[in-house]
Every structure is written in C-alpha cells, then in structure tokens.
Amino acid sequence: MTANPRGPNAVDRHVGSRIRLRRQLLNLSQEKLGEELGVTFQQVQKYERGTNRVGAGRLWNLARVLDVPVSFFYDGVNEGAGQPGFSEGDQTPIVDDFIQSADGVALAQAFARIKDSKVRRRILELVRTLAAEEAEATATEAAS
Structure with missing residues (x-):
C-alpha cells in the first residue's frame, strides 16, 4: 500500500507537534x-496530530498568535524527513517525546522555577533512582 503523496508527512507531523508544544507552554x-x-478546536487537533496540513497563511497566523517566528x-x-525513503521511526529524540506530553511540559516548567542548583541535582538523583527501580522491577517481572 503506497502512502498518499498529497497526505501529511513527517514534516507535517513535526510542525503539528511544535504547534502543540507552544500552545501548551502558553497554557492555551x-x-x-x-x-x-x-x-x-477539532481543526486545531488535526493540525497538532499532523492529520491535516497547515497552509502557509495559517502557519503565519499561528506564529503571530503563539508569538514565535515561523521557523519555530x-x-x-x-x-530528509518527509522525503521518500526516509522514515522518522524511533529517531525522535527522547527530549522531544518528553516535552510533547502534558506531564513533561508541567515538569519542565516547575523544574525551571527551581533556582537552587543543589535542589535541582537532588531532584535529578531522585528521578534517576526511581527510573532505575522501575527498570529493575520490570526486568524482574519479565524474568518470572
């Protein structure tokens, strides 16, 4: 089955994810x-998912409303994204995945408000410890 050449591609999905990110950062x-x-709002959902392409004029308005340059x-x-023979697959950086979730945005905003570097390091150590414990528990379950 061939993809619809007129349908949205990886770049359309990326643009949509950036729309969503900026909207969430502005709490809109x-x-x-x-x-x-x-x-x-259904049309906004389709733009954010990359289901519908965002036209040039609409992208210009989005940049104005979201207070970012179009290049954002x-x-x-x-x-090469969006070109035949290229696939996005699992190449999306983990930071992008994190910041695209509502929890990721909220955590990043809260973390950025902490000015004490020692507190920030302790939080990082806590998160690393919790992640390691979860990975260990998952490995134990898989082994049983």
Whole structure:
C-alpha cells in the first residue's frame, strides 16, 4: 500500500507537534487557539496530530498568535524527513517525546522555577533512582 503523496508527512507531523508544544507552554486550550485562528478546536487537533496540513497563511497566523517566528515550527526537523525513503521511526529524540506530553511540559516548567542548583541535582538523583527501580522491577517481572 503506497502512502498518499498529497497526505501529511513527517514534516507535517513535526510542525503539528511544535504547534502543540507552544500552545501548551502558553497554557492555551485548543478551543482558545481555534478561536484566535477562526477555526474549530477539532481543526486545531488535526493540525497538532499532523492529520491535516497547515497552509502557509495559517502557519503565519499561528506564529503571530503563539508569538514565535515561523521557523519555530521547523526547529528540529530531521534532514530528509518527509522525503521518500526516509522514515522518522524511533529517531525522535527522547527530549522531544518528553516535552510533547502534558506531564513533561508541567515538569519542565516547575523544574525551571527551581533556582537552587543543589535542589535541582537532588531532584535529578531522585528521578534517576526511581527510573532505575522501575527498570529493575520490570526486568524482574519479565524474568518470572
């Protein structure tokens, strides 16, 4: 089965994920962003998922509403993404996956407000310890 050449591709999905990231960082709902753009929240959802492509004029309006340069939406696009023969697969950096989740955005915002470097290091040590314990528990379950 061949992909629809007119359908969204990896770049469209990347742009959508950047729209979502910026919207979340600004604490805007999909409904509010849709109102600002003159579209429904369902259309915003489709843009964010990369289901629908974002046209040039709409991207320009998104940049204005989200207070970023248009280039923001393309930051981090892999070379060759969206071209035949290239696949995004598991190459998405872990940081992108993290920051695209609501919990990731909230954690990053809260962590950034902590100014004491010793406290920040302790939090990092705690998270590493919890992750190691979870990995060990998962390995133990798999072995049983």
